[in-house]
Amino acid sequence: MKLPNLPLLTLLFLLPMVVKAGPIEKIAELIKHGNTHEIATYFAASVDMTITTESGVYAKAQAEMMLDKFFKENKPQAVKLIHKVASNSNYNFAVLILTTDKGKYRIAYTFKENAKAMEIIEMRIENEKT
Numbered sequence: 001m002k003l004p005n006l007p008l009l010t011l012l013f014l015l016p017m018v019v020k021a022g023p024i025e026k027i028a029e030l031i032k033h034g035n036t037h038e039i040a041t042y043f044a045a046s047v048d049m050t051i052t053t054e055s056g057v058y059a060k061a062q063a064e065m066m067l068d069k070f071f072k073e074n075k076p077q078a079v080k081l082i083h084k085v086a087s088n089s090n091y092n093f094a095v096l097i098l099t100t101d102k103g104k105y106r107i108a109y110t111f112k113e114n115a116k117a118m119e120i121i122e123m124r125i126e127n128e129k130t
Contacts, residue, residue, distance in 0.1 A: 022086055024092055024094040025081070028094065032078065034076045039064075039067060040060060040061075042119060043060045044060070048121060050124040052125065073102070074101065076098060076100055077101060078099040081095075081096045091112055097128060103128070104127075105126065107123070107124065108123070
């Protein structure tokens with residue numbers, strides 16, 4: 001029995017599994033483009049934020065302004081996801097390396113589920129130690 005459309009059907013069946021990107025990948029892509037406003041939509045009401053030497057717990061709007069300032073001073077060029085923990089549906093964590101026009105940075109961010117939505121509760125941006 002010949003099934004001429006079997007490869008196409010297999011591809012259509014597997015495609016949704018490959019295409020579905022989680023919040024970790026979405027944030028990595030937004031960081032790659034320096035899209036502060038879209039990243040901030042994932043922030044919790046207060047965010048534990050560290051950007052190089054500044055750190056503290058900031059309101060969502062303050063955290064967005066800090067991140068925007070960072071991206072204006074450091075134009076993103078590339079992102080490489082180096083570590084990801086997504087095994088717990090209530091808690092996700094990722095570490096990536098951001099290459100900018102001024103150097104490399106290690107960015108770590110933590111998601112926590114709140115009212116059925118994943119929110120960033122912590123973001124750390126540090127100089128990459130080579």
